[in-house]
Amino acid sequence: MATKILTEHINVPGIETFDVYRKQGGYTAVEKALKTMTPDEIVEEVKKAGVRGRGGAGFPMGMKWSFLAKPEGVPRYLVCNADESEPGTFKDHYLMKNLPHLLIEGMIVSSFALGANKSFIYVRGELMYVIRILEKAIAEAEAKGFLGKNILGTGYDLELVVQPGGGAYICGEETALLESLEGKRGNPRNKPPFPAVKGLYQCPTVVNNVESIATTSWIVNNGGDAYAAIGIGRSTGTKLISASGHINKPGVYEIELGVPVEDFIYADEWCGGIRTGHKFKALVAGGSSVPILPANLALTLANGEKRLMSYESLSDGGFATGTMLGSGGFIVFDETSCIVRNTWNFSRFYHHESCGQCSPCREGTGWMEKVLHRIEYGHGHQQDIDLLVDVAKKIEGNTICPLGDAAAWPVASAIRHFRDEFQWHIDNPSEATQPGAVYRGEMALV
Amino acid sequence: MEDVKPQLLKVTIDGIEVEVEPGTTILQAARKIGPEVAPPAMCYYQPLKGSGGKCRACLVRVAAGSAKDPRPMPKLVASCLTAVQDGMIVENTTSPQVIDARNGVVEFLLLNHPLDCPVCDQAGECDLQNFSFDHGKATTRYEEDRRTFEKNDLGPYIQLHMTRCILCYRCVYTADQITNKRVHGVLGRGDAAEIGTYIEKAIDNDFSGNVIDVCPVGALTDKTYRFKNRVWFTKPVDAHRDCPTCSGNVTLWYRGDEVIRVTARKNEWNEVTEFICNTCRFEKKKTSDWTIEGPTKISRSSVISANKYRADTIKPSFGQRLAAAEYKEIHEERDTSQLKIQQLPPERFAKLPSAMEPEP
Numbered sequence: 001m002a003t004k005i006l007t008e009h010i011n012v013p014g015i016e017t018f019d020v021y022r023k024q025g026g027y028t029a030v031e032k033a034l035k036t037m038t039p040d041e042i043v044e045e046v047k048k049a050g051v052r053g054r055g056g057a058g059f060p061m062g063m064k065w066s067f068l069a070k071p072e073g074v075p076r077y078l079v080c081n082a083d084e085s086e087p088g089t090f091k092d093h094y095l096m097k098n099l100p101h102l103l104i105e106g107m108i109v110s111s112f113a114l115g116a117n118k119s120f121i122y123v124r125g126e127l128m129y130v131i132r133i134l135e136k137a138i139a140e141a142e143a144k145g146f147l148g149k150n151i152l153g154t155g156y157d158l159e160l161v162v163q164p165g166g167g168a169y170i171c172g173e174e175t176a177l178l179e180s181l182e183g184k185r186g187n188p189r190n191k192p193p194f195p196a197v198k199g200l201y202q203c204p205t206v207v208n209n210v211e212s213i214a215t216t217s218w219i220v221n222n223g224g225d226a227y228a229a230i231g232i233g234r235s236t237g238t239k240l241i242s243a244s245g246h247i248n249k250p251g252v253y254e255i256e257l258g259v260p261v262e263d264f265i266y267a268d269e270w271c272g273g274i275r276t277g278h279k280f281k282a283l284v285a286g287g288s289s290v291p292i293l294p295a296n297l298a299l300t301l302a303n304g305e306k307r308l309m310s311y312e313s314l315s316d317g318g319f320a321t322g323t324m325l326g327s328g329g330f331i332v333f334d335e336t337s338c339i340v341r342n343t344w345n346f347s348r349f350y351h352h353e354s355c356g357q358c359s360p361c362r363e364g365t366g367w368m369e370k371v372l373h374r375i376e377y378g379h380g381h382q383q384d385i386d387l388l389v390d391v392a393k394k395i396e397g398n399t400i401c402p403l404g405d406a407a408a409w410p411v412a413s414a415i416r417h418f419r420d421e422f423q424w425h426i427d428n429p430s431e432a433t434q435p436g437a438v439y440r441g442e443m444a445l446v
Numbered sequence: 447m448e449d450v451k452p453q454l455l456k457v458t459i460d461g462i463e464v465e466v467e468p469g470t471t472i473l474q475a476a477r478k479i480g481p482e483v484a485p486p487a488m489c490y491y492q493p494l495k496g497s498g499g500k501c502r503a504c505l506v507r508v509a510a511g512s513a514k515d516p517r518p519m520p521k522l523v524a525s526c527l528t529a530v531q532d533g534m535i536v537e538n539t540t541s542p543q544v545i546d547a548r549n550g551v552v553e554f555l556l557l558n559h560p561l562d563c564p565v566c567d568q569a570g571e572c573d574l575q576n577f578s579f580d581h582g583k584a585t586t587r588y589e590e591d592r593r594t595f596e597k598n599d600l601g602p603y604i605q606l607h608m609t610r611c612i613l614c615y616r617c618v619y620t621a622d623q624i625t626n627k628r629v630h631g632v633l634g635r636g637d638a639a640e641i642g643t644y645i646e647k648a649i650d651n652d653f654s655g656n657v658i659d660v661c662p663v664g665a666l667t668d669k670t671y672r673f674k675n676r677v678w679f680t681k682p683v684d685a686h687r688d689c690p691t692c693s694g695n696v697t698l699w700y701r702g703d704e705v706i707r708v709t710a711r712k713n714e715w716n717e718v719t720e721f722i723c724n725t726c727r728f729e730k731k732k733t734s735d736w737t738i739e740g741p742t743k744i745s746r747s748s749v750i751s752a753n754k755y756r757a758d759t760i761k762p763s764f765g766q767r768l769a770a771a772e773y774k775e776i777h778e779e780r781d782t783s784q785l786k787i788q789q790l791p792p793e794r795f796a797k798l799p800s801a802m803e804p805e806p
Contacts, residue, residue, distance in 0.1 A: 190524070351637070354637070355635055356634070358502050359551055359554045359612065367590070374590075383587075394550030400500070
């Protein structure tokens with residue numbers, strides 16, 4: 001059985017209540033951190049752990065913490081980004097729903113380490129019942145003296161606020177999230193200044209993902225070195241993977257980073273293999289914004305070695321033959337899936353969710369969606385494929401926030417690896433528009 | 447206290463070196479050199495705080511970050527927001543990557559912006575028109591329906607044409623920063639976003655007319671001037687009056703003896719530095735209301751100076767240089783740097799008649 005850090009006690013009945021969670025060893029990290037450690041020592045442990053941001057970008061968390069400016073007389077804030085909403089990613093939702101106290105414990109420890117006396121959990125507005133669970137858990141923790149004024153008699157105060165978002169994907173981008181938290185329109189800010197210098201209300205702020213914050217209590221309890229011992233290379237620790245698509249056992253799995261992709265898909269412990277009687281066609285490894293890979297490249301690197309579930313291995317070969325771990329939204333497609341339709345669907349999402357602030361993203365996402373819609377419905381022209389590649393290239397890297405890249409990568413990669421399928425749609429419109437019609441040409445199915 | 451001069455930073459933009467004070471942005475440094483290298487700006491507006499970074503028209507490539515760290519920046523950066531460093535090397539019109547990105551930005555902006563220049567009141571003064579002339583292409587690859595909007599009534603003075611809006615947010619910042627009653631903003635998201643007043647309300651305050659001046663395209667136009675004239679047939683004159691609410695420094699636009707429009711004064715970058723009140727703009731339209739200062743200085747390359755040529759006319763703008771460079775393929779001898787028309791060598795003349803001979 002693989003090491004589990006976050007979901008060890010997830011099946012204990014009543015774990016969402018304070019008493020059961022406490023009995024399972026919960027809140028010991030708060031006691032240890034507040035009573036025996038200094039904030040700098042905690043930051044040092046997190047740095048040693050080498051934990052990388054679990055929201056998608058994979059930036060080292062300890063380094064992010066150490067960038068936090070500490071001017072005199074100015075409050076600092078910790079904001080937990082729980083606005084998870086990318087197609088295929090649902091791990092934070094699962095974690096908050098089942099283990100609300102794990103997040104709250106992490107929030108207390110992290111806030112103490114960063115010197116924040118007021119912290120926010122920005123939860124996606126659609127998850128109203130999760131917000132109620134969190135609020136109930138916060139009230140319990142407060143009643144037991146783990147939150148509020150003078151926590152456990154150590155003199156440290158912390159107020160924890162749960163803020164429902166309005167339900168916009170863009171508000172998961174850290175600066176748009178801060179704008180939204182300030183009560184404004186959720187448009188991303190131009191960087192620099194980075195939130196670590198000027199964030200929420202122009203004060204130094206750290207924005208971390210739910211999963212990243214939840215790991216801090218384990219790191220405080222067991223030490224950074226113990227955490228770094230798990231995983232592989234610079235991808236330390238465990239990662240929650242939300243597996244979905246044509247697999248036998250969809251769900252959220254906690255894996256040690258470094259598990260081979262092949263094992264993750266086919267082992268009974270995890271996804272349990274591709275739907276019976278079907279073949280593996282394509283994989284989106286880290287949520288809909290990362291490049292899609294055909295089956296053969298998903299399982300092996302360009303040099304023939306097995307591809308592993310880690311930041312480095314998945315991005316091996318750049319965008320030509322690689323992808324990204326992203327937020328861990330693992331979507332598997334078998335041979336019955338139409339890549340064109342799927343790309344159009346992703347594109348539709350990014351078109352809908354673009355904030356409209358900068359012109360390449362505002363206009364380009366809509367353009368790509370309309371061209372893909374046309375191809376899917378049998379009205380494509382030969383030049384449309386190159387047009388899509390060119391439009392994606394002109395959006396990528398030219399926008400304020402990464403939503404432009406997120407919209408461009410799935411389209412560009414789908415054409416890179418499945419160009420034949422797009423061509424087939426253009427050449428055989430009558431056949432391609434039949435219900436359930438899928439390209440069955442030469443393709444590396446596994 | 448000793449008067450310490452801030453140390454000047456050396457920046458090279460398109461091979462031209464300039465010294466600027468710390469805190470200057472690349473765009474401001476480029477403007478210091480001149481219109482030759484100044485990146486286009488659709489959303490950036492110097493007097494408005496927080497503007498810039500949205501249209502992505504001013505993207506430039508930073509080939510060397512600074513003298514200390516001469517690595518190039520990985521992505522193109524928005525020059526209106528990026529502060530210069532000592533020893534920075536910037537490529538603006540000399541980088542094919544930048545030209546390509548701008549080409550894309552023009553194409554994106556024109557996807558939903560109708561090319562109705564012949565009927566648009568902004569024609570001749572439109573930033574987007576200039577930008578597409580410099581960096582755009584003659585054709586579009588967009589085949590889909592363009593977005594259209596219901597007409598939105600903003601009151602007696604301002605006409606909103608949402609179809610022409612490129613969502614630069616300038617008018618929103620204006621309303622936010624120079625008036626105390628902000629009633630309009632951006633509604634909706636993505637390419638469904640629009641400038642609106644939420645529930646059709648008039649934009650009603652003393653300085654509301656300034657949103658017309660800051661609009662880079664013809665989305666917000668002056669209802670009292672609509673369809674009265676083309677801008678290149680008018681004669682702009684600087685004038686002022688003793689106004690209790692604003693500075694009273696304006697430009698009067700004459701057709702014959704009649705003042706047909708009053709606007710705030712714009713600098714060479716098409717930016718208003720002194721905003722004016724609605725009384726000056728919409729109500730004082732008699733010459734007797736004003737003290738005339740003299741003709742407004744108009745850039746010789748502006749369409750407003752059309753038919754009013756002088757000997758020292760047009761400096762080659764980037765668009766003309768680009769066109770000349772493309773033309774070079776046909777005409778090798780043409781010297782594009784000076785833009786002087788050279789006499790064709792005689793042997794070229796000899797070739798011409800044969801090509802024009804009718805086919806047997």
